[in-house]
Amino acid sequence: MSLKVGGHRPRWLMALASCFWCATGSAQTADGESAAKLAERQAESAFATSVVLTDTEVLTLGLLSFDPGSFIPVDEDQFGTEESISRRDSVTTFALPWQWKLAPEESRLVPYIEARLSFLRTKQNIIRGAPEPEEQDATPSEQDTSDENRDRVYGGYLGGGLSHTLTEKWQLDAGAGLHLLRYQNSYQASTSLLPAGREDIAGLVSDTAATALMGEVRARFTYNGKFRGVPWKYQSTYSYYAGDTLSTAQGLDNVEPTTWSWANGITAYWDLPDVLNTSNKLRVLARRIDVGGDVTRTLGADRYYQIGVGWLFDMEGDPEWLDNLGVSVMMNYGSALSGGSLLLLYNEDW
DSSP states (O other), X not given: OOOOOTTOOOHHHHHHHHHHHHHHHOTTSOTTHHHHXXXXXXXXXXHHHHHHHTOOSXXXXXXXXXXXXXXXXXXXXXXXXXXXXXHHTTEEEEEEEEEEXXXXXXXXXXXXXXXXXXXXXXXXXXXXXXXOOSSTTOOHHHHEEEEEEEEEEEEEEEEEEEEEEOSSSEEEEEEEEEEEXXXXXXXXXXXXXXXXXXXXXXXXXXXXXXXXXXXEEEEEEEEEEEETTEEEEEEEEEEEEEEEEEEEOTTOTTOOOEEEEEEEEEEEEEEEEEETTEEEEEEEEEEEEEEEETHHHHHSSSEEEEEEEEEEEEOTTSSTTOOEEEEEEEEEESSTTOEXXXXXXXXXXX
């Protein structure tokens, strides 16, 4: 699950790449103050991005990324430029959810408890041009410098909700819960461009860590319909997340992540001929996700789009907890992480 900004670097990446210049080259900024603020914003963005990208009710595992433009004749950069794909290759998301329903599904009111483990990892190589060397025959490696930034967010979620069947076709779902998140950042900066004696600036955004508790409230409307015998559903889900840090490392004292997402999408299912006497279906999904708050720093946009095609097999409860299993190709358009991903799915609602 990932995602735009055609041909532009996201603001958080630009901030990290320039934080050393800001902290050393501005007479109005106290030593280290600018870099510390950028480190706090980076942590807030990482927390927000983690809860938004891993908020799912089915198992998802980003296995690989590719450029849709390599086999689809499109020219728009937002479908995945070389730059955006190189960023996506470094993004890994993982979500493992559970849900326990406390009443039969046929009931009009179905309370439930849900839990989820999640993981988000990003790795970025930030190449910056160094000042021109004095020797004319300097090699390219001497003229460029590369910083490496790594972010990891480990998450656990526990919550619950109530699903209410309004009519035969309409359903309302409301829920709330808590995310416990652990953020770790490692920024290995090349000190070749830093003034003598100011190598300590890199430490302000290097090897930092913070633990945060984020609350979530969610509301979802679902409409189930049929078109020429093909079942489809429309879902509109609004989620709001806000939290504060429980413990921080130096420079992350004022981290208060806040974000929200509003997803609207249509999913359709087509029956396919049995494969090895196993029922299977084609799943097609189109969705728009509007976002706000800290996550926009990572995405470089306030909305993005997803188009997915999946193949699901009916496992008939063998093992007992597994209803169906499949794979899906997901294309993401409209954010700093445009491109494609291969996802693993299980227990999809089909």
